[in-house]
Amino acid sequence: MDTPANDADADATDLVGPPGGVGTVTPMMRQFLAAKAEHPDALLLFRMGDFYETFYDDAVEASRILELTLTSRNKKDDDPIPMAGVPHHALAAYLPRLIEAGKKVAICEQLEDPKAAKGIVKRAVVRVITPGVVFDENILDRRTHNYLTAIARAPRDGEVGLCWIDVSTGDRRGATLPDLAQALDELGRVEPREVLVAADDDALDHAVRFAVPGVTVSRVPLTADRSSPLASAVEMAADYIGDTQKGGALLLRDLEVVELAKTLRVGPATVRNLELVRTLADGRRKGSLLALLDHTRTAMGSRRLKQWILYPLCELAAIRRRHDIVGALVDDPMTRGLLRDALDGVYDLERLVGRVSAGSATPRDLIALADSLERLPELAATLTANGHPALAALATRLDPVPDASAAIRRALVDEPPATLKDGGVIREGFDPDLDELIQIARDGKTWFADYAQRLRDASGINSLKIKFNNVFGYFIEVTRANLEHVPATWLRKQTLANAERYYTPELKEREEKILGADERRLALEQGFFDALRERLGTFGARIQATAAEVAAVDVLATLAEVAQRHAYVRPEVVAAPVVDIRGGRHPVIEALLPAGEFVPNDIALDGDGARMVIITGPNMAGKSTVMRQVALIALLAQMGGFVPADAATIGLVDRIFTRVGASDDLSRGQSTFMVEMTETARILAEATRQSLVVLDEIGRGTSTFDGVSIAWSVAEHLHDTIGARTLFATHYHELTELALTRDGVANMSIAVKEWKEEIVFLRRLVPGGTNRSYGIQVARLAGLPRPVIGRAREVLANLEANALDPDSRPKLARGKGKARGDQWQLDLFAPPPTPSRLLEALAEVDPDGLTPRSALDLIFELKALAASESDQERPR
Missing domain, CATH: 3.40.1170.10 (DNA repair protein MutS, domain I)
Known part of the structure; x- marks a missing residue:
């Protein structure tokens, strides 16, 4: 788009040089x-x-x-x-x-x-x-925070301070981490849009970019030594925000120092593997735990729900308080429905008051603020009417800030225009001088209508109109067919293709009066609106506090709604290191299946007893689903929600670790096996007896003997040294022997039903291990060519028989009765074989409709087809 400047001072023709260059500059x-x-x-x-x-x-x-x-x-x-x-x-x-x-x-x-x-x-x-300092609702995602995060390191002891701020909501938090690795994990959990690092810390800049791919990293000066890295991070963020606002004071909450020991910590790998906020497959919200739970009615509630998922609690009293409220709302569907209906009328209080403090709130923003505050008494009354003490306590914290809504109603019209420049924002009766200008404008409309009629009567031009535009002001428009009737006293203003535009001295005089009144009115309205916005800023802290309570009510009502819809139960959360789940279900997968199709499972872990379960079974049988659902149930319980189970007792978990799935990390030059070992090393270094560890297929990225050795030693270390509650899925059946020497290890497997060469996955977790992986059957289900499957069975039979050649080497390449030199070669990547005509013919047979003669003919026909296909498949 060619956009020449149209400013009055933009037509200079002097030579303009580049910045720092030589030349005459306009x-x-x-x-x-x-x-x-x-x-x-x-x-x-x-x-x-x-x-x-x-x-x-x-x-x-x-x-x-x-x-x-x-x-x-x-x-x-x-x-x-x-x-x-x-x-x-x-x-x-x-x-x-x-x-x-x-x-x-x-x-x-x-x-x-x-x-x-x-x-x-x-x-x-x-x-x-900047990406981290935004107020514009066209840029922000209403359902998630937009965090600016500052990170600072202590010069000597390795401690790292984090401060994350959402300027649009005023949310401000901070934490101190013992080392950079854990700080980067926390950074991944915060999911910032922009990260501030010290201008001279190249290594930290590099580490942040690797830990949070795609994030904007801004280098800023660290101007003073502070008492702690957290204080340095807070100062960095405050200075940066101040620079962007050009001296304007934003309304930020007091710093909330997050005590990580009071939260269940989930690192980036766990957030990803459990698909807490987005899916592994495509990184979308749909299909995640967050998407399943998010039936909130407000934007504030949606953001708070995500925060609760990423920061579950680790204090029994706080968890039980949430369970009490959710339970009360599950038991009282009428109160729950009334609450959710009332919440429908509440706008985003956090971001509305954020725009007020930033000076960017529009007239419609203020009306939305008043509408929202005026819904809070109804919300509080509904909570109190239930009679439950926990709900009544919530009601006392909902401050409707009546002075704020009253100030808005007194000043603004009920349905203001989108912007101040459109005028008509301030209510009549608010100010006498403004009322006079409003009356002039109102009289002006009547005057123009009367004047147009007088001109029509005097000139005989019945089609003339008085119009207005910003360039020419008010004018009389006459079509060309009527130009001969225009009086000589009219003055030409503009010529168009099909009309002429005129004005008269009387019209000009009225125009000046009207436009002058409009300009004065807009100036007055701007002043009154700015004063109102400033007054509302004095209520900002109260509105922020109320917004936080409204968000919590929304989330608690939503957790109750989800519990009722999906038949979740209240978990018992205890201090002992146990996990006892009866009829547990994966919340997301269950919701995707038709009702009743998900197969529930029991699982028991006891830190003082069987604290490790080795799970064996074929691929696709559901091992990963079972392990993930245990982790999700623990997380749901500690965030304050009910859980998908018949009954559940969850001992407090301080951290959930997951090592699930396989993928290269080419950007860091790491193979699948290296990624697996790096994540496993972090788990062994940081897990405690109170942790929940989920491991899937440790050691599969290397040779069999190496893999078994690593998996065995990792399992031993988790059991003997750390003592964490652990679910360990593996295809290395040798690991089931750990249960023979350690009382704290139990074997379980996924039940499979065999019939001839077919297998059916029952999805049921049963006691005891299995020494079969059913890999060939799974490969057949996946569609591998029949010759490949047949050859795989031969090789497997040789392996299981430990068949050796005369030199004591496994005869892996031997076929049935054939020397290796005679065995035909198989291309694994060959196209699938031609569909079997024999099978197609059999599928079309209707046994009930066969006569004895036709049945005999069919047998001969099928025999011929079988012989034909046998000849085609014989190796050559």
């Missing part, structure tokens, strides 16, 4: 270069009339991201300046794309009306938007 470009020098790391959007322009490298980058036409300023010059721009009214559409691309954007506005300016228009950067 005053306007000096403004641009000065603003750019203040924000060298930001893409500068420079307001010029009706456009935001970009220049130099910013223009090249903006044209690429926004798909704009790249033009140039001073095209005839030897070194023209690259330029690209967007209409000012379309900024809301373009800005999200720049932020999504990880760009920091500085907005440089005109501070005065170009028509009234004496000389060059004054301009200044009024705000800076």
Whole structure:
């Protein structure tokens, strides 16, 4: 898009040089270069009339991201300046794309009306938007926090401080971690949009980019030594936010120091493997635990639910308080329904008050704020009416801040326009001077209608109209067919193809009066609105506190709703290191299947008894599902929810570790086996007796003997040294022998039903191990060619018989009665064989419709087909 500047000072023709270059620079470009020098790391959007322009490298980058036409300023010059721009009214559409691309954007506005300016228009950067400092609802995801995170390291003892802030909601938290590895894990759990690191810490910058791929990393100065790395991180974040707001004071909550010992910790691998917030397959929300649970009615509740999933509790009293409330709402569906209906009328209080504090709230934002606050008494009354003490306690914390909603109702009309510049925002009766201007505007409409009729009567031009636009003001429009009737006293204003536009001295006088009144009205409304916004800011902390309580009510009601819909039960959470689940189900998979089809399972782990279960069985039988569902049930219990089971007792878990699945990490140069060993090493280093460990197929990425050895020693260490509750799935059946020497190890397997060469997965976990993996049957189910399956059976038979050749070597390549030289070679990647005509013919037979004669004919026909296919498959 070619967007030439249309500013009054943009037509200079002096030579403009690049930043730092030599040449004569226009005053306007000096403004641009000065603003750019203040924000060298930001893409500068420079307001010029009706456009935001970009220049130099910013223009090249903006044209690429926004798909704009790249033009140039001073095209005839030897070194023209690259330029690209967007209409000012379309900024809301373009800005999200720049932020999504990880760009920091500085907005440089005109501070005065170009028509009234004496000389060059004054301009200044009024705000800076970064991926981590955003208020615009067009950019933000309503269901998730938008965190800016600062990370700082202690110079000597290795401690790391994290501070994460969502400026749009005021949420501000911090934590101190013992080392960088755990800090990076925590960073992954926070899921920041932007991370701040010290400008001179290259190693930390590199580590953050590897730990959180795709995150925007900003280097900032660390200006002072602080008492702790957490204090340094808090200071870094505060300074950075202050720079973006140009001196404006944001409303942030007091720092909440997260005591990680009071939370069930789940690292990035566990979040990923359990699919807590997005799926492994495509990284989407749909299909995750979060998507299953999220029946919240407010944006605040949705964000809080995600927080509870990622930060479950680790204190018995707090967990039981949540269970009490969820239980009360499960038992009282009427109260639950009334609560959820009331929540439907509550807007995003957190982000509304955030925009108020940032000075970006619109008139409609304030009406939404008042509407929401006025729903809270109904919410509180519903909680109190139930009679449960825990619900009544919640009600006392819902402060409706009546002075705030009253101030809004007193000042604003019930249905204001989208923006202040449209006018008509302030209610009549609020101010006498404003009322007078409103009356002038109202009378003006009547006057124009009357005046138009007088002109029609005097001229005989019945089709004439009085119109208005921002360029020409008010005018009389006459079609060409009626020009001969225009009085000589009318003054021509504009000629169109099919009409002429005129004005009269009387019309001009009225125009000046009306437009003057409109300008004064807009100025007054702006002042009153700014004052109202400032007054509401004084209630900000109270509204934030109430918003947090509303979010909690929403989540608790949602957990009760989910429990009722899916027949979840209240778990018993205890201090002892046990897991005892009866009829446990995987919450997400169960919801995807038709009702009643999911097969429930029992599992028992006891830190003082059988604390490790070795699970064997074929692929596809459901081992991974069983292990994941145990971890998910523990997490659901400790976040305060009910669980998918007939009964469940969960001993407090401090951390959940999972080593599930296989994948390379090519970006780090790590093979599947290396990834597996790295994750296993972290588990062995950090797990405690109170942890829950889920391991799937340890040691499969190397040779069989190496794999068995590693898996065996890992299992021994977890059992003997750490003592963690552990579920260990494996195809190494040798590991079942651990139960012979250790009382704390139990064997279980997934039941399989065999019939001839067919297998049926029963999905049932039963006591005892198995020494069969049914790999060939699974391969057949997957569609491997029949010759491949047949050959695999021969090789398996040789292996199981320990068949040796005369030199005592396994005869893996031997066929039935054939020497290796005679055995035909099989291409594993050959196309599937031709479908069997014999099987197709059999499938079409209707036994009940056969006569004795036709049955005999069919037998001969099938025999011929069988002989034909046998000849085709014989190796040559």
